Structures are given as C-alpha cells and as structure tokens.
Amino acid sequence: MRLPVSFYARPALTVARELLGTHLILEEGGWRRVGRIVETEAYVGEHDLACHAAKGRTPRTEVLFGPPGRAYVYLIYGMYHCFNVVTDVEGVASAVLVRAVEPVEGLPEEARTDGPGRLCRALGLTLAHNRWDLQDPALHLAPGEPVPEAQVERGPRIGVDYAGAWALEPYRLWVRGSQHVSRPPSRRRRERP
DNA sequence: GGGTCGATTAGC
DNA sequence: CTAATCGACCCT
Numbered sequence: 001m002r003l004p005v006s007f008y009a010r011p012a013l014t015v016a017r018e019l020l021g022t023h024l025i026l027e028e029g030g031w032r033r034v035g036r037i038v039e040t041e042a043y044v045g046e047h048d049l050a051c052h053a054a055k056g057r058t059p060r061t062e063v064l065f066g067p068p069g070r071a072y073v074y075l076i077y078g079m080y081h082c083f084n085v086v087t088d089v090e091g092v093a094s095a096v097l098v099r100a101v102e103p104v105e106g107l108p109e110e111a112r113t114d115g116p117g118r119l120c121r122a123l124g125l126t127l128a129h130n131r132w133d134l135q136d137p138a139l140h141l142a143p144g145e146p147v148p149e150a151q152v153e154r155g156p157r158i159g160v161d162y163a164g165a166w167a168l169e170p171y172r173l174w175v176r177g178s179q180h181v182s183r184p185p186s187r188r189r190r191e192r193p
Numbered sequence: 194g195g196g197t198c199g200a201t202t203a204g205c
Numbered sequence: 206c207t208a209a210t211c212g213a214c215c216c217t
Binding site for chain 3: 055058059060074075076077078079127
C-alpha cells in the first residue's frame with residue numbers, strides 16, 4: 001500500500017502533519033529498509049525565504065516546481081543528504097523535509113535515524129534518488145498508524161535563521177515523546193537582553 | 194575560472 | 206567551537 005499522488009497534492013504544512021507516522025520504504029538490491037517518520041518540516045513555497053525555491057527556478061530547484069509526489073534530495077555541506085517530498089500542485093514550489101524516522105526494518109541496531117543527514121545515511125538515500133517518483137516500489141511511502149493530534153508538537157524550523165521572520169514560523173512538526181526525534185544543535189548564545 | 198555558502202554532523 | 210567537503214550559484 002502506497003501513499004497516492006493525491007496525498008502529496010496538498011499544502012506542504014498539511015502533508016508535513018499527515019506524514020507523521022507513515023513509513024518511508026526503500027527496497028533496492030534485495031535490501032528492504034523501513035523507517036517510521038517522526039519529524040518533518042514544511043517549506044511552503046517561493047515566498048518562504050527558508051525554502052530553496054525562494055532562489056527561483058534553477059536546475060536544482062526545478063523539481064520543487066514540478067508535480068507532487070516526487071523526491072527532492074540534495075547534498076548539504078558536501079557530505080550529507082537531505083530527503084524531501086515535493087508537495088502541492090504543479091507550479092507551487094513546496095516540499096516537506098523528513099528530519100527523523102524510527103527504525104522499523106532492515107537497519108542495523110546501532111544505526112541512527114534522527115536528523116536529516118543521519119537518516120539518509122542509514123537508509124542509503126543519495127543524490128541518485130533525486131527526482132524519483134514516489135510511486136516507485138523501490139522508494140515510496142506507505143500509511144502507518146495515524147498519530148493523534150495530542151501527540152503532535154510544533155516549533156520553528158532548524159537551521160534557517162537566515163530566513164528572517166520565516167524562521168519563526170512553527171513549520172517543524174514531530175511526534176511527542178519519540179526517542180528518535182532529532183535534537184536541535186545547541187543554540188548559539190544570543191545577544192543578552 | 195574563482196569565491197562563497199549551506200534545511201548537518203562529529204569531534205575536540 | 207569548528208572542520209569536513211562539494212555542488213549550486215553568483216559573480217568576474
């Protein structure tokens with residue numbers, strides 16, 4: 001059972017909420033690995049200064065402008081990958097970053113899946129998966145046990161301080177109490193009041 | 194062709 | 206606190 005295109009064809013914030021509890025599944029080379037999504041971030045469009053699409057249409061961001069239900073994977077800091085699902089209708093450049101999953105199947109006991117870079121490393125997600133259609137059996141998402149509203153926590157997105165007021169929007173969502181939600185980097189000391 | 198920077202992480 | 210490490214992007 002796969003999440004249909006209609007699942008992704010909604011506003012990024014809605015998709016970010018509904019993605020909690022769903023399963024991210026990769027099956028390549030006879031190796032099946034599954035993670036339960038417990039943390040997401042919504043990037044809501046070109047007007048969202050934290051969204052890569054705010055830079056406009058470029059070879060990298062093109063996939064964000066395309067149809068929903070595709071993977072957007074990019075390389076960050078030259079060594080880590082981040083996995084997103086493209087959301088909303090074609091022409092609206094929005095996506096949801098998957099920031100953490102709980103190991104469900106096919107992962108080493110010691111594998112860490114908290115944090116966007118770590119989960120990609122654990123699951124084997126790379127630039128090779130960029131722009132993949134998430135209806136592909138080799139890389140898709142599937143429904144899981146729904147996460148009740150009382151278990152959903154929200155807060156500002158991580159690492160987007162450059163986005164001004166947009167950095168304050170509570171577009172990061174996670175499952176309360178999950179031991180696999182990423183721990184935000186220790187905040188830098190702010191100016192003293 | 195060159196310089197800057199990043200939706201991060203690990204290590205000192 | 207900072208190095209690592211490289212593709213994208215924005216110059217000249």
